[in-house]
Amino acid sequence: MNINFLRWLKMDLYKKIRNVPNWPVEGIQFKDITTLCQDAKAFKEAIDKIAMHYKKMKIDKIVAMEARGYVFGAPLAYLLGAGFVLLRKPNKLPYKTIEEEYEKEYGKDKITCHIDAINPGENVLVIDDLLATGGTALAAARLVEKMKGKVVECGFLIELTGSLHGREFLEKNGYKSWSLLQIEVEE
Numbered sequence: 662m663n664i665n666f667l668r669w670l671k672m673d674l675y676k677k678i679r680n681v682p683n684w685p686v687e688g689i690q691f692k693d694i695t696t697l698c699q700d701a702k703a704f705k706e707a708i709d710k711i712a713m714h715y716k717k718m719k720i721d722k723i724v725a726m727e728a729r730g731y732v733f734g735a736p737l738a739y740l741l742g743a744g745f746v747l748l749r750k751p752n753k754l755p756y757k758t759i760e761e762e763y764e765k766e767y768g769k770d771k772i773t774c775h776i777d778a779i780n781p782g783e784n785v786l787v788i789d790d791l792l793a794t795g796g797t798a799l800a801a802a803r804l805v806e807k808m809k810g811k812v813v814e815c816g817f818l819i820e821l822t823g824s825l826h827g828r829e830f831l832e833k834n835g836y837k838s839w840s841l842l843q844i845e846v847e848e
């Protein structure tokens with residue numbers, strides 16, 4: 662199917678994403694998903710379309726990043742009949758954790774996960790709201806592999822295409838990615 666036709670089919674979803682220039686720092690075009698989430702029809706359409714892409718894959722667990730990753734990861738896990746794993750910022754999880762440091766589009770950060778969140782050999786899907794440089798998703802994928810899980814794919818509501826090369830970065834590190842919406846940015 663023609664790529665422009667596919668994009669046109671999803672035009673209502675694209676329109677629901679608010680662009681906030683220079684937030685949280687100068688030069689970042691922040692893609693605000695709250696405007697999509699607070700619209701019942703758009704939110705359902707987005708979740709259903711992501712679920713459609715994954716419904717034929719065998720997925721045991723979905724891991725998602727605090728906090729916007731949960732918004733898409735949890736309903737997706739429910740629809741796919743998969744377990745849901747919460748990745749959190751340091752000092753938030755109550756039990757024993759493992760962690761991974763990563764570079765973000767605007768600064769450094771760390772994610773943590775309970776050490777028993779993934780069983781060896783489980784097929785795991787990494788979900789986040791947005792792919793920019795790929796650093797967050799790579800850290801999530803590495804945490805999964807530290808627990809001997811198999812990363813099936815990294816999935817996103819939005820992929821920033823253009824100068825950030827997140828998809829290529831993940832691919833270079835051995836991970837496939839997929840996104841429902843693609844937005845070109847010049848940063």
Ligand code: AMP
Nearest residue numbers: 690691692766791792793794795796797
């Ligand atoms: P990255 O690790 O560079 O791929 O950044 C992705 C993570 O940072 C996701 O969890 C996003 O929520 C957040 N993020 C990075 N850049 C943006 C942006 N321009 N708009 C909205 N969220 C962003």
